[in-house]
Every structure is written in C-alpha cells, then in structure tokens.
Amino acid sequence: MRGLYERHGAMVYRRALAILRSPPDAEDAAQEVFVRAARGLDAFAGRSSAVTWLYQITTNLCLNRLRDGRRRAALAQERVLPAAEVAVGPATSPEHIALRRVLAEAPPEQAAAAVYVHVDGLSHDEAAAILGVSRRTVGNLVERFGRLARAVLAGEEAP
Amino acid sequence: MSDDHPHPMLPPLRPEGEPSDLALDRYAAGELEGEARAAVEAALARSPATLARYRERETAFTADPTRPERLWSAIERGLDAADEAAPAASQRAPGGARRWLRAWLEGAWPLRLAALGVVGVVAAAVATRVEAPAPSNRGLDEGVRVKGSVGLAVHRKVDGGSEPLLSGATVAPGEALRFTVDAPEAGDLMVLAVDPRGAVSPVYPPGAASSTSLPAGRDQLLPVAVTVDDTPGDLWLHAVLCPRRFGPTDLRVGAGAGELVLPAGCASAPFLLRTAAP
Incomplete structure (x- = not known):
C-alpha cells in the first residue's frame, strides 16, 4: 500500500484539490x-491502469463530497480568494469556482x-473509455451539463 | 476555446493535441506504450506549456513538505480505524470490515455470507417491485432533499475479488454487485432501485417494506448482494438515510429516476447503473 501511495499520492491529492479546492479537504x-x-x-x-482506477475512485468520492448539502451552501458563498489564501493549483479561478457549483447540482454521470x-482535460474519447460509455454519450452528457450550467449560473456575469 | 465549449464561465477545454492530465499521469507511471507514449513524448518535446504542466504535477503536493508523510500517517490511521470500527457495526464478521470485505474480494462470498449469518443473496434488484407512490405531500417536506453526506459505492464482483464502479458504469446481466455506504450519523437506511418507468424496488434491506438501522461510519459493507437482471436500460440506485424508520411510500420519484423527494431530515446518494443488452 505504501508503494501505491508513493507512486500515486501526489496525483490523487492534486486531482482532489482540483475538484474540492481546499487543501485540507483534498x-x-x-x-x-x-x-x-x-x-x-x-x-x-492489474485489470486496468492503476492511474485510471485511482482517477475513478477519486472522482466518485470528491463528487459525493461536493454534493454534500453543507458543502453546497459553502459553494454558493465561494469567491475568488487571493492567491496567498489558498494552495497553489489550478482550481482557484472563477471558472473552477463556477464549475464546482454546477458539479454539486449535476446528476452523477453528467458530473x-x-x-x-x-x-x-480528457478528450471525449478518453472520457468515454474511463466511463465505459460511447464517445457520443460523453458528448451528450457534456452538452446536458452545459445546459445545467447555464441554468445554475444564470445571472452571474462571465469573468 | 473549442466551439463545443458548453459555457463561457466554465474552464476552457484542453487544446486539441495537448495531452490530458490522465495521459501525463499514465506516462509518468510508465503505463503508456506504443503510439500513446510517443504522442505524449512528442507533445512534451514541442510544447513548453505541456512540459511545464508535466513538471508541475507534484507542485501542489510538495508545496507543504510535511504533507506526504502527514497524509500517509492519516491513511494508516484510516485503515486502522476501519478495522476497529467494524466490530461495532451490526452484522460484522469478527476481525473487522476490512477482513470481511477482503474475504469477499477473495471469492467464495456466498458461503462466507452464510457462515456469517447475514442476509442471503438477492436474486435480482428488480425481483420485487413496488409501484412508485403517486405524487403526494404526505409526510414530505418539499424542497428539503439532501442533508448530511451519505455516500453509496457499488462494487462489481470480478475474478479474484471486486472492483469499484463509477456512477454511470455499464453492467452486464448476471454480474454480481455489492454496496458500501458512508453514513455521517446513525440512522435508518434503505437502498432503492428506480427503473426508467419510475418503478421502485427495495434493494436493501432485500424485499423489505421499511428501512433498517445503520450505525455511523464509512464504507459499511451491506450484507446483501445483487445479480443484475437482463432488463436493458438505466437503473438508478439511491441510498436513503433518515433519522427515523421509513419505507418506499414515504418517498417519491422526482422529475427523473435520478431524483428522489425525501422526507425532511433525510439524505440520499444516487448511483446510476446502465445495463447492457444481453
């Protein structure tokens, strides 16, 4: 187990941080x-890639936490923090804050x-492989997620 | 930005031809071969941005130099806590959930279940259907849908053990599934299946008309296994945790099978399974 952690711990933490934003939560x-x-x-x-397997576990777990009712309330109040307040990472932009709000509201497969x-940053082909669905299904899910984003973010101005 | 970008306030899509995070992570782990490996190496050679992204993969993790060891210590505590908490949970095998789950993962699980004196295998998730209740406010508090952080994970039996599924996964008729639940606090639990027609079936407790008590804790393996039947299509599973006893008639299906309207104070976790045609 220690070996798995040493090989992939940074990756799992980074993905959790990208979704959850908070270093303690990650x-x-x-x-x-x-x-x-x-x-x-x-x-x-060895049934599949260890990286892909850990991606799946991390995605499921983090999305469940985003759907937590208490976290939803916090997400609604989330704002862009000065860089000094949060850890280094790609998850602090207004776009990612908006993304988390929509993820918390989205059905699991869309999220x-x-x-x-x-x-x-997966292509639709890559996402299809990891989700076990067709590329077309991924396109449909992303499109429906976009419609949900327009509804959830209605009234908020683009940066 | 790509033409198919769904919303201007969402993060931009990765430019075409630039490796995804997954590709970089798999490359770094030595999992890529052939054309996939060559594509990543070519991108690293031609794109300073991709190279910087590759080199920065560990930046967030090691920005706090104490984090790697601190996190490992937390993982060890989590593994120990799972072992220690399991005997306190109902219907747990001696030795804790990890050992119990491991036994299941190692095979011969129906026999293990019988030996542990727990509930037997359910033939199919859709074996006993009860009709979804007509829309009603009886006992319901509209607008109160989710509280707490109940979680539902689904595991598929494979040779030599099991593998966790992602919500939205496709399963095949005959496959065996088991479930683990995260309960932020003790309460009453039901796991329900809702098919595309809105028919609701109790999965856990199997065939029951009401919920059963569940202690607080994470990754609680439910003493039930389900065999996927041959009805193709989407099947939504919902783990519903309430502070008091309830039954399917206290719930109703929302706008879609993926939504349940719950009694006040209840929480739910949905999980989508897609059944492939036989």
Missing part, C-alpha cells in the same frame, strides 16, 4: 481514496463526464 479525500483502494487492491490485480473533460 488531504481528507486523498486519505479516503487510499483507504478505499486498500480494500480493493487485491481485486484490482463525472464534466470532471474528466473540464478538470482533467
């Missing part, structure tokens, strides 16, 4: 990812597709 999520991974380690047994496309 550490807490990364801890939980590896606890869950430890439970499924025997089962993993997962949006994370892979908008947070991880």
Whole structure:
C-alpha cells in the first residue's frame, strides 16, 4: 500500500484539490481514496491502469463530497480568494469556482463526464473509455451539463 | 476555446493535441506504450506549456513538505480505524470490515455470507417491485432533499475479488454487485432501485417494506448482494438515510429516476447503473 501511495499520492491529492479546492479537504479525500483502494487492491490485480482506477475512485468520492448539502451552501458563498489564501493549483479561478457549483447540482454521470473533460482535460474519447460509455454519450452528457450550467449560473456575469 | 465549449464561465477545454492530465499521469507511471507514449513524448518535446504542466504535477503536493508523510500517517490511521470500527457495526464478521470485505474480494462470498449469518443473496434488484407512490405531500417536506453526506459505492464482483464502479458504469446481466455506504450519523437506511418507468424496488434491506438501522461510519459493507437482471436500460440506485424508520411510500420519484423527494431530515446518494443488452 505504501508503494501505491508513493507512486500515486501526489496525483490523487492534486486531482482532489482540483475538484474540492481546499487543501485540507483534498488531504481528507486523498486519505479516503487510499483507504478505499486498500480494500480493493487485491481485486484490482492489474485489470486496468492503476492511474485510471485511482482517477475513478477519486472522482466518485470528491463528487459525493461536493454534493454534500453543507458543502453546497459553502459553494454558493465561494469567491475568488487571493492567491496567498489558498494552495497553489489550478482550481482557484472563477471558472473552477463556477464549475464546482454546477458539479454539486449535476446528476452523477453528467458530473463525472464534466470532471474528466473540464478538470482533467480528457478528450471525449478518453472520457468515454474511463466511463465505459460511447464517445457520443460523453458528448451528450457534456452538452446536458452545459445546459445545467447555464441554468445554475444564470445571472452571474462571465469573468 | 473549442466551439463545443458548453459555457463561457466554465474552464476552457484542453487544446486539441495537448495531452490530458490522465495521459501525463499514465506516462509518468510508465503505463503508456506504443503510439500513446510517443504522442505524449512528442507533445512534451514541442510544447513548453505541456512540459511545464508535466513538471508541475507534484507542485501542489510538495508545496507543504510535511504533507506526504502527514497524509500517509492519516491513511494508516484510516485503515486502522476501519478495522476497529467494524466490530461495532451490526452484522460484522469478527476481525473487522476490512477482513470481511477482503474475504469477499477473495471469492467464495456466498458461503462466507452464510457462515456469517447475514442476509442471503438477492436474486435480482428488480425481483420485487413496488409501484412508485403517486405524487403526494404526505409526510414530505418539499424542497428539503439532501442533508448530511451519505455516500453509496457499488462494487462489481470480478475474478479474484471486486472492483469499484463509477456512477454511470455499464453492467452486464448476471454480474454480481455489492454496496458500501458512508453514513455521517446513525440512522435508518434503505437502498432503492428506480427503473426508467419510475418503478421502485427495495434493494436493501432485500424485499423489505421499511428501512433498517445503520450505525455511523464509512464504507459499511451491506450484507446483501445483487445479480443484475437482463432488463436493458438505466437503473438508478439511491441510498436513503433518515433519522427515523421509513419505507418506499414515504418517498417519491422526482422529475427523473435520478431524483428522489425525501422526507425532511433525510439524505440520499444516487448511483446510476446502465445495463447492457444481453
């Protein structure tokens, strides 16, 4: 387990930070990812990429936390913080704050597709492979997520 | 920005041809071969921005030099806590949830379940359907949908163990599934399946008309296994946790099968499974 952590701990933390924004929350999520991974380690047994497997676990866990009712309230109050207030990372821009608001409201499959496309920069083909759906389905999910974004962010001005 | 960018306030899409984070992470882990590896190496060679992104992959993690060891200590505590908390939970095997889950992961799980005296295998998630209640405000508090952070994870049995599924995953008829639940506080739990027609089926407790108590805790393996039937289409699972006993008639399906309207004080976690045609 220690070996898995040493190889992939930075990656899991960075992904959790990109989705959750808060370094303490990202550490807490990364801890939980590896606890869950430890439970499924025997089962993993090289069935797929370890990186892809950990991406999936991290995505599921972080999206569940974003949907937490208490976090939704905090997201509604979230603002762009000065760089000194938050850790280094790509998740502090107005675009990512808006993204988290929409992710918290989105159905799980739309949210997962949006994370892979908008947070991880995956192509629709890559996202389709990791989600186990067709490329067209990913396109539909992202499109529906966009419609939800327009509804959720209505009235907020683009930066 | 790409033409198919869904909203101007969302982060820009990765420019075409630039490797994704996943590709860079898999490259760094030595998981890419052939054309995929060559594509990443070509991008690193031609694009200073991609090279900087590759080199900065660990920046956030090591910005606090104490973080790696602190996080590892937390992981060890989490593993220990999972072992220690399990005997306190109901219907747990001696030795804790980790050992119990590991036994399941290692196979022979129906026998293990029988030996532990827990509920047997449910034949199918849709074996016992109850009709979704007609829209009603009886006992419901409209607008109060989610409280707390209940979580639902689904695991698919594979050779030699199991693998976690992502919501939206496609499953095949005959596949065996099990569930773990995160409960932020003790309460009453039901896991329900809602098919595209809005028919609601109790998955856990299997075939029951009402919820069952669940202690607080994370990753609580439910003593039930489900075999996917041969009905193709989307199946939404909902783990519903309430502070008191409830049944399916206290809930109603919202605008879509992915939404449930819950009694006040309840929380839910949805999970989508797509069943492939046989």
